[in-house]
Amino acid sequence: MTGFGTAAVHGDDGLVPGGAVAPPIVQSATFSAESDERFTEIATEPRGSAFYTRYGNPNHAQVAAVVAGLEGAETGLVTASGMGAISTLALALLSAGDHVVVQRSTYGGTTSLATGLLPRFGVACTQVDQTDTGAFERALRPETRLVLVETPSNPLLELTDLAAVVASAHAAGALVVVDNTFATPVNQRPLSAGADLVWHSGTKFLGGHSDVSAGVVVGPAGLVERVWQTAIVTGSTLGPVDAWLLLRGIRTLPLRVERHNANALALARALERHPAVARVRYPGLPSHPQHALARRQMTGFGGVLGVELTAGRAGAAALLAGLKLAKRAASLGSVSTLVVHPRSMWAGIVDAAQLAAAGIGDGLVRVSTGIEDTADLVDDFLAALDAAPA
Template structure:
């Protein structure tokens, strides 16, 4: 298998519909066929690319080819957003009466799918502490069909033992679906540990420029065909221009991720002993409770860290206001650093009680390091922490 830098440039060679070096944008809603036989086939071909853009598009196929090879899977497909990827996959895989296991530490949108969406369709759910592999086993029922994992988790950067969960699921005929958004396939490939399906908010690192909303799912061709059938019904289709931009972003993923990794690690080390900070959540730090597991599963630790301010909610808000380079904004993975207060962001999706149950501290800031100069970012966050320390310190 070629290296990552070669993969992002050449993995789509076999699905390029022209000899153009820079791929064309297929900005069309529909395609014609030369005869009735070809038209009939194109109308039902799973993940095809020349019938109707809701069913597939050449720009979709190129992105899918690159992501599938990066994640070491048979196939992949794109959607209009990360949440579209998750919800489409879940709706395709479970039915009324089934049981789904998720994590208590997980992205707020994923938590809302578990707590607010699936129960409306007669699907029962259980959320468990991902740091305890035994918790997944204790949550299993004869009706368990799907286990959702996220490692590192958003925003606490907790680690899931992917191999242990995959082996458990397979022994009970359950499917595993992993959110690999934070890690990217450059830092971690869940299928190497037995995970069945991987999804990303491709809005983040895969695109890398904060200008596209997209999602992607990778796995076996058979399972992707099933998810594709649901996707054609939900209609969460990625526009051709966005798919083209996503492909362009993927071309530089191996150049960008090492810089994000380096900046995230430097910031975590700089802040871990600051008096305004009660704890830094970052799996690359030796004192992270799951550092050993993270080191076995990951080749890099990513650009996201959780900064827990000693002064709680008010201190977190003040810290954000003091930052010069990091913008107060949702999302991550672009060249610019972004920082957000998860509790403030998730109050529109989850109640305060649900947020508290997830274990997210009210003083936590999620900092997504961009690709700025490391020294400038470190100086900026230390100055912000110094400003807060005068009124809020441990």
């Protein structure tokens, strides 16, 4: 593999028509063929980009190729959102009577899919503590088909030992699917640890500018084609303009992630020392209980941290209200620093008991660092904390 910066810029070489340096937007829903033979060819080509945009589009092919290259995957496909990616993936690979293992600490949408939607279609689900590697193995059954992993997890920044989970899952005949949204391929490549498929909410770090909603699935061609066959039925189709925006964002991903990593580590170190803070959750801190694992399977620690305020919800509210640079918003991975109170954000999609069981308390604030100057960002948070109840 070439370097990440080179791969982000040149990963779609050969797929861009003409001599355009910036790929053109192919804003066409359908494509013509010059003969019956050619029409049959384009209509039956898996993940083709010259038949009908629900099946594929040149802009889809370009961005999928770049992400696949960054992840060390054979191929990929894009969807209209991250939830479109994981939902389509699950529908493609699961049937009634199957069983799924999913982490207790994971994105709320994934929890809702695994514990709410899939059981309606006869798919059983077991939630496990991802920090207990043995819990995955104990949860496996003969009918287990998928193990859904997110590392670091949203919003607790807990880690999953990828190599260990892959080994036990594969021994039981199950596939391992990894949400790599938080880490990005710059910081972590799950396929190199043996994972079967990787998916992203491209809305986050891949796009990077809070201006596109997208999802990506990458892996071996056979598995990706199975997902694609379901994708053309479910219709979670990414628009050509959004695919173009996603690709535009990915071009600078390695540069942005370097700043995200640096800002998050500096902010985590500063906040850990403040009396209004009970705990900082960040894999790059030696105080993180899985810091050694993070150093082993990650090359950088990411741009997201969790801050638990000593004063609970009152402290969280005061921090959010006192920030000047950071924006209160639901997403993450933007050039702007974004903050949110997870307990409030997920109240409508995950019930209170599940939130409590996952360890998401009232005093937790999730921080997604942007690419602002580090000193300005740290000063903004410290000033807001100085005014917060201790």
